[in-house]
Amino acid sequence: MKVASEVSGNNVIEVKDLVKRFGDFIADDKLTFTVGKGQIFGLLGANGAGKTTAIRMLCGLLKPTSGYIKVAGYDGFTQSDKIKENIGYMSQKFSLYEDLTVWENIRFFGGIYGLWGKQLRERSEELLQNLGMDQHRDTPIADLPLGWKQRLAFSVAQIHKPAVIFLDEPTGGVDPIARKHFWELISKAAYSGTTVVVTTHYMDEAEYCNQIVIMVDGKIVANNTPLELKKEYQAKTMNDVFLRLAQSASRTE
Amino acid sequence: MEKISVNSISKSYGNVEALKGVSFNVDGGELFGLIGPDGAGKTTLMRIITTLLLPDSGNAKVCGYDVANEYKKVRTLLGYMPGRFSLYQDLSVEENLNFFAGVFGTTVQENYDLIKNIYYKLEPFKKRRAGKLSGGMKQKLALSCALVHKPEVLVLDEPTTGVDAVSRKEFWDLLKELKMQGITIIVSTAYMDEASLCDRIALIQNGKILGVNTPTGIINAFPYKLFSIECEKPTHALENIRSLSICKNAYLFGNSLHFVSNNEENSPEIIAKTLEESGVKVDSVNEVSPEIEDCFIERMQRQ
Numbered sequence: 047m048k049v050a051s052e053v054s055g056n057n058v059i060e061v062k063d064l065v066k067r068f069g070d071f072i073a074d075d076k077l078t079f080t081v082g083k084g085q086i087f088g089l090l091g092a093n094g095a096g097k098t099t100a101i102r103m104l105c106g107l108l109k110p111t112s113g114y115i116k117v118a119g120y121d122g123f124t125q126s127d128k129i130k131e132n133i134g135y136m137s138q139k140f141s142l143y144e145d146l147t148v149w150e151n152i153r154f155f156g157g158i159y160g161l162w163g164k165q166l167r168e169r170s171e172e173l174l175q176n177l178g179m180d181q182h183r184d185t186p187i188a189d190l191p192l193g194w195k196q197r198l199a200f201s202v203a204q205i206h207k208p209a210v211i212f213l214d215e216p217t218g219g220v221d222p223i224a225r226k227h228f229w230e231l232i233s234k235a236a237y238s239g240t241t242v243v244v245t246t247h248y249m250d251e252a253e254y255c256n257q258i259v260i261m262v263d264g265k266i267v268a269n270n271t272p273l274e275l276k277k278e279y280q281a282k283t284m285n286d287v288f289l290r291l292a293q294s295a296s297r298t299e
Numbered sequence: 300m301e302k303i304s305v306n307s308i309s310k311s312y313g314n315v316e317a318l319k320g321v322s323f324n325v326d327g328g329e330l331f332g333l334i335g336p337d338g339a340g341k342t343t344l345m346r347i348i349t350t351l352l353l354p355d356s357g358n359a360k361v362c363g364y365d366v367a368n369e370y371k372k373v374r375t376l377l378g379y380m381p382g383r384f385s386l387y388q389d390l391s392v393e394e395n396l397n398f399f400a401g402v403f404g405t406t407v408q409e410n411y412d413l414i415k416n417i418y419y420k421l422e423p424f425k426k427r428r429a430g431k432l433s434g435g436m437k438q439k440l441a442l443s444c445a446l447v448h449k450p451e452v453l454v455l456d457e458p459t460t461g462v463d464a465v466s467r468k469e470f471w472d473l474l475k476e477l478k479m480q481g482i483t484i485i486v487s488t489a490y491m492d493e494a495s496l497c498d499r500i501a502l503i504q505n506g507k508i509l510g511v512n513t514p515t516g517i518i519n520a521f522p523y524k525l526f527s528i529e530c531e532k533p534t535h536a537l538e539n540i541r542s543l544s545i546c547k548n549a550y551l552f553g554n555s556l557h558f559v560s561n562n563e564e565n566s567p568e569i570i571a572k573t574l575e576e577s578g579v580k581v582d583s584v585n586e587v588s589p590e591i592e593d594c595f596i597e598r599m600q601r602q
Contacts (some may be wrong), residue, residue, distance in 0.1 A: 070422075092464065093435065219337035221595075229551045272554060
């Protein structure tokens with residue numbers, strides 16, 4: 047398998063010598079990596095490693111101190127609004143409106159992402175069909191099982207067809223069957239060309255990624271496929287790899 | 300001797316049946332894991348064991364005392380760390396610890412041996428307010444407070460949720476040390492990979508116990524042959540694979556697929572050949588030992 051960074055000209059995220067400083071504190075120290083189109087990219091690190099700061103820069107929410115950053119073709123220093131229009135975000139504690147129906151939630155989020163009229167109607171129908179939730183369009187969110195809510199939240203975060211979707215501990219806490227379904231959905235989104243960025247504390251989620259970056263004390267200490275990392279550190283699981291690298295950390299939150 | 304016994308406990312909230320006739324025992328000195336997803340009933344069960352909630356039917360005993368009728372006695376024997384951080388945020392580390400010791404009529408000095416391995420990392424911050432601690436530190440303080448009266452049974456509700464992998468490992472190491480000191484521990488988690496760290500586990504889903512055994516026992520009881528398949532575009536291949544007559548179930552497992560075989564005759568060669576014939580480009584097929592997650596899925600589907 048090829049690591050995304052070897053693929054040139056097809057990168058959706060490009061970061062070079064990216065630095066973020068808060069006063070004397072260097073949260074992110076010269077980060078360099080690229081993520082190709084359609085990759086499932088995992089960004090891992092213990093608390094205090096600089097992960098959240100990196101994600102905030104990638105989402106266009108935080109201006110870097112120095113370096114180079116491009117997301118979906120837009121510059122992180124000067125075009126952060128454009129970046130925000132071209133990404134989607136979903137966390138484990140996703141936010142659908144519990145007392146609105148499935149259909150109302152889809153319309154609401156579509157509207158926020160700038161869709162309207164015919165385009166919004168078509169996209170909403172397409173989304174319902176893909177989820178197999180057509181029969182439940184008038185069901186309030188509160189009445190849906192957790193696994194369904196999660197799949198809906200994921201689809202809604204992509205209603206505007208973003209180039210990159212950010213997922214924060216996406217499958218934590220759901221039962222294993224719902225979890226497998228959800229990873230299938232993520233993987234299908236990646237096949238269809240959406241780049242997926244996953245941040246998680248749970249290393250079994252990292253096993254589903256095809257590129258992993260591990261951060262320790264604000265620096266990148268590993269960038270490879272899970273398979274290669276496991277080989278390199280002679281480890282059985284990503285958890286073993288992570289513990290080997292992250293236990294040397296001196297910084298905590 | 301059993302320290303916790305749970306007999307046919309049911310509990311409903313309105314129309315929602317949170318627990319449907321749950322029974323199991325935890326032996327003295329055991330590290331017992333309650334493994335299940337959010338909403339399975341773990342917290343309800345722990346609240347009943349800790350005398351904070353009454354069951355609709357059934358009963359539970361801690362060290363032989365009934366959690367309903369003898370709750371006062373039970374409370375002196377238990378240490379409980381709830382899922383949500385429940386210490387006093389505006390008291391300091393030291394003040395919280397002294398408070399909990401005082402409530403149980405003891406002092407920090409008296410039981411210092413028990414908590415010293417946990418507390419020594421907190422000691423430099425003992426004047427800091429609990430609300431200002433990092434996640435890992437809060438967790439250590441909560442554990443110290445639950446232990447300060449030297450309980451016989453420790454009840455921990457999802458102590459590692461939201462905690463990073465390094466702190467999680469430290470926490471499980473601490474639990475092992477406490478177990479060595481003879482404390483009986485029941486701990487809940489939604490993360491299947493923590494099951495192997497327990498002596499015995501109960502798998503719980505939708506208010507029902509799917510099985511109680513040692514982690515190895517659960518794995519050995521998996522009734523089918525299991526294969527790991529590496530192939531091109533596994534998610535697309537799944538649709539093909541599931542329709543094969545030799546396949547009982549198939550799902551993603553990290554970057555590969557897990558294939559549950561529906562007969563004993565299947566071998567990696569047979570599966571590879573069948574898959575190739577159905578148009579799946581296979582890199583490798585190996586027979587593998589199931590993990591707790593595989594067992595959980597299988598037991599969920601048995602229901």
